[in-house]
Amino acid sequence: xxxxxxxxxEAEKTRAVLNHNQAKIKLCLEACASCSICAESCFxxxxxxxxxxxxxxYKVINSLGVLYKKKGRVGTEQLKxxxxxxxxxxxxxxxxxxxxxxxxxxxxxxxxxxLRTRGVCGVYPHTLGAPEEEYIMEWDPQELSDxxxxxxxxx
Amino acid sequence: MYEFVTGPLLWISFLIFFxxxxxxxxxxxxxxxxxxVTVTPPGAAAPPAAAVSAExxxxxxxxxxxxxxxxxxxxxxxxxxxxxxxLFAAPLLSQAHNLLxxxxxxxxxxxxxxxxxxxxxxxxxxxxxxxxxxxxxxPKVIAVSSPYDFLVLFITAAPFLSGFCAYHQxxxxxxxxxxxxxxxxxxxxxxxFTKLGHMVFFFFVRILIGGEYSFGxxxxxxxx
Numbered sequence: 273x274x275x276x277x278x279x280x281x282e283a284e285k286t287r288a289v290l291n292h293n294q295a296k297i298k299l300c301l302e303a304c305a306s307c308s309i310c311a312e313s314c315f316x317x318x319x320x321x322x323x324x325x326x327x328x329x330y331k332v333i334n335s336l337g338v339l340y341k342k343k344g345r346v347g348t349e350q351l352k353x354x355x356x357x358x359x360x361x362x363x364x365x366x367x368x369x370x371x372x373x374x375x376x377x378x379x380x381x382x383x384x385x386x387l388r389t390r391g392v393c394g395v396y397p398h399t400l401g402a403p404e405e406e407y408i409m410e411w412d413p414q415e416l417s418d419x420x421x422x423x424x425x426x427x
Numbered sequence: 428m429y430e431f432v433t434g435p436l437l438w439i440s441f442l443i444f445f446x447x448x449x450x451x452x453x454x455x456x457x458x459x460x461x462x463x464v465t466v467t468p469p470g471a472a473a474p475p476a477a478a479v480s481a482e483x484x485x486x487x488x489x490x491x492x493x494x495x496x497x498x499x500x501x502x503x504x505x506x507x508x509x510x511x512x513x514l515f516a517a518p519l520l521s522q523a524h525n526l527l528x529x530x531x532x533x534x535x536x537x538x539x540x541x542x543x544x545x546x547x548x549x550x551x552x553x554x555x556x557x558x559x560x561x562x563x564x565x566p567k568v569i570a571v572s573s574p575y576d577f578l579v580l581f582i583t584a585a586p587f588l589s590g591f592c593a594y595h596q597x598x599x600x601x602x603x604x605x606x607x608x609x610x611x612x613x614x615x616x617x618x619x620f621t622k623l624g625h626m627v628f629f630f631f632v633r634i635l636i637g638g639e640y641s642f643g644x645x646x647x648x649x650x651x
Contacts, residue, residue, distance in 0.1 A: 302621070302628075303625045303629075306568070307568075308568045308571060312499050324566055373632030373640065375649065
């Protein structure tokens, strides 16, 4: 499969997921009053100097909202920003609270599913907020073995 | 003009409001399904409730309050509640509105004195100004605000502002009164099709959908 065929296949998958959830996404995005009350329910928002990029509604509007409005037709740069929003800025702890009853974690999980259809996935140490050079490390399988265990029985 | 906006245009806006709201409820309902609420196998006895001391109960209440909207955002919670009470109370209980309903259909709701209705309108407009200032100055609100949010706030406040001007007979009375009816009709029509639809969404989701924050047991769940 060449590059353009792969992109076409990815776009079709994105559209399929969007179409399947279209009604719910539309209703939830329409219901959001942009009141920002959800902000303080996110521990990442509270622990990142109240940076709005960690606010639950901001994450949904700027990932799922954009994907929905543009019918999945977004560029690589935007996909990268969305990846940061839904994986680095959210651990999907499901503690976010919306006074109107919008299921924010469900929408972020949906945004993740949509991004996966475009080959964009989460790298978990991202969620710790560390820069790349700090979490990419060489690991030794020996370190994972239980130090109390008899080395002979491991073989 | 006045006859037209209080006649056919009013009926059209009522029709759009009620049919649009019903359509929205129908659509929300179709996206949900009956929720399984059984937690113990049929016939099995429910596990005994753990004994909770008075102190634990008190601590639970304190923590629950601290985590509630009133505990975390007291000003926003109070202003928002007052705003929504006035939003319904002022137009529905207004003596002038009830008189019009009585003249048309021979029925009326309970009405409140004009002076009280005026006070409710002033409180409502003050709350609207609070939301506007908040949207213009608080970084977390600015981050998710678009011109659409300002438009929605304007659509909500406009009938109250024009009604206030009409009651105090500011500017040309007939023009202001016509503007009051038109802005009211615009708000009615906007409810089912804009962000104001959260009126329907809020009651539907918080009452019918089961979850941590639902009012009551919540018999339905979102379809997967």
